[in-house]
Amino acid sequence: MTAHYRLLDLDIDVPRQRVSRGGQRLEVSGLSFQLLAYLLGQGQRVVGFDELMQAVWAPAVVNEETVTQRVKLLRQALGDDARQPRYLRSVRGQGYQLVEAPCAVAEPVPRDAPARRRASGVLLVVALGGVALAAALAWHYTRPAARSPLLTRAQYYAGIGQADNNERAIVLYRQALAQAPDSHEALAGLSRALSARTCLYNGDATQAQEGAALAQRLLQGDADHAAGWAAQGYAYDCLGDMHRAVAGYEHAVRLDPDDDKSRASLAYLYQEQGRLVDALRGNLTLRDPARVRFRDVQVARELELLGFAAAAERRHRANFDLFPDNVFANIAWPRFLLAQGRTDEAAAALKQAQARGTPHPELWRLQGELSLLAGDATAAGAAFAEGEKLRPHQSMPATLAALYATPPPSPEWLDARLRRLRGDTLGWPDAAIEAALIEQRRGHAEAALAALRAAVNAGFRDRAWLSVTPLFAPLRHEPGFAALLAPIDRDVATQREQVARADWRPRDLP
Structure with a gap:
């Protein structure tokens, strides 16, 4: 592939992935640049959707909407208008083509380059037999090394x-790392896959701990490696360390806005954290939302x-129907129905979710809550125990299993659990929710309400669940419970109004 192109007033440097106009660099990077680079190599040929998906996105599986959205982002970066295209036009039913034929050019020599460098460049061109051969060799030595087949499959x-x-990915990443111990891609990939064991597939905390160590090893070699920060954020996320996870993700996004x-x-x-506007805006302004599996589930939850x-x-129901292998979609729909007080529908949806074969502690927690609503404390205890078996390293499943076990936990166990929770500095509201459950069991209603207020202060905003869950049924009779909900109502009303006025708001909102 040619190393440098001129497209009307655009200068495109393929090896350095740079696009400039009049000496000013444009923000074209990541998949947008890969798409542009592929189109440049095709001249003015119409390139179909299938070809673009294979050339730019493979081995990931995407659809035509993904391509369309990426073209939209590329046009925005170039300042192009789809109605009057200057650089890239749509060909209805076929694909895309460049409006003008691009020109291949030799790499320009900077005006301020030393005279010796310019002269030696001319001598090299002559010695090798012309500009074409010089440009070919320049591309050969500056193009990135081909990715290992192990990494591609992983x-x-x-x-x-x-x-x-x-x-399978973990095995392949380990093989790639054995061949190239300093491979940044292998380190980041293995880190994420190990952390996914903990987050998604009921592995223990040691998996994500190894993931965090691998990410740190990568960052020690390259402190500005975006994928390294992303992997570290994910590892801490899976370990429940919210503060470090947020720091890692924020660093990754600053380094790579396309992440x-x-x-x-x-x-x-x-x-x-209760920052619902920031959360919804973040999900609705993703560069390529089709590539993020859990995005639609999150949008539904934020709404x-x-x-x-x-x-x-509408979104919860659609996600539940469309993504039967997405465990979070399977959790979100029956949880929504429970929070709305539609217990029969919630029980039917939960039964369907459990039959899909992706176990998760949250599904067993929902089963336990529905059993309590039906008056069957024994079945609830059995459900909570199943949740603990899946994630014995997680605190909330273990606490629920203990609180509803036979015999019940001792006062000493409850005291020890509370001491540990009070020392929690990881930032999750769930720690305060858990403390409230224990204080309620001890008969300390005021302390339980204080713990719930701490959860609200930490960002807990699920008012509907607090109002219906049987886990806090005794506490709802306390005089201070209604006052507990008031700060949630005020904050949500303010954030809801901000969303209603935003230009990025979903179109189907009232």
């Missing part, structure tokens, strides 16, 4: 998003917490 399996394929995975993960943590119940329900 990335493919990791991107599918299922437990067995994640295990939609980190942007979406950051949006989730913002949601947990739910903001009180847009009808819009949230």
Whole structure:
């Protein structure tokens, strides 16, 4: 492929991935640049959707909408107008083509380059037999090394998003790392796949701990490696360290604005911090949303917490139907129905979700709550125990299993649990929710309400769940419970109004 192109008033440097106009660099990077570079190599030929998906996105599986959205982003970066295209036109039903034929050019010599460098460049061209050969050699020595087939396959399996394929990715990443111990791509990929074991596939905390160590090893060699920061953020996310996870993701997004995975993960943590507007905006302004598997689930949840119940329900139901292998979609729909007080529908949806074969502690927690609502404390205890078996290293499943076990936990166990929770500095509201459950069991209603207020202060905004869950049924009779909900109502009303006025708001909101 030619190394340098001229397209009307654009200068494109392929090896350095730079696009400039009149000496001013344009923000074209990542997939947008790869798309532009491929089109440049095709001249003015119409390039179809299937070809673009294979050339730019493979081995990831995407659809035509993904290509369309990426073209839109590329046009925005170039300042192009789809209605009156200057650089890139759509060919209805076929694909895309460049409006003008690009010109291949030799690499320009900077005006301020030393005279010796310019002269030696001329001598080299003459000695090698002309400008064409010089340009060819320049591309040969500046193009990036071909990716290892091991890494290509590892990335493919990791991107599918299922437990067995994640295990295949881990094996391949380890093989690639054995061949090249300092490979940044192998370090980042293995880190993420190991952390996914903990986050998604019921592995223990040691998996994400190894993931964090691998990411740190990468960053020690390259402190500005965006994928390294993303991997570190994900590892800490899976370990429950919200503060470090947010720091890692924010660093990754600053270094690579096209990193939609980190942007979406950051949006989730913002949601947990109660920053619902920031979370929703982050998810709705992703560069390529089709490549983020959990984005639609998060958008539905954010709309739910903001009180847009009808819009949230449409999305939750669609996600549940369209993505049966997405464990978070399987959790979100019955949880929404439970929070809306539609217990029969929630029970039916939960039964369907459990039959899909992707176990998760949250599904068992929902089962336990529904059993309590039905008056069956024994079945609830059994459900909570199953959740603990899946993630014994997680605190909330273990606490629920203990609180509803036979015999019940001792006062000493409750005291020890509270001491540990009070020392929690990781930033999750769930720690305060858990403390409230324990204080309620001890019969300390005021202390339980104080713990719930701490959860609200930390960002907890699920008012609907607090109002219906049987886990806090005794506490709802306390005089201070209604006052506990008031700060949630005020904050959500303010954030809801901000969303209603935003130009990026979903079109189906009232």
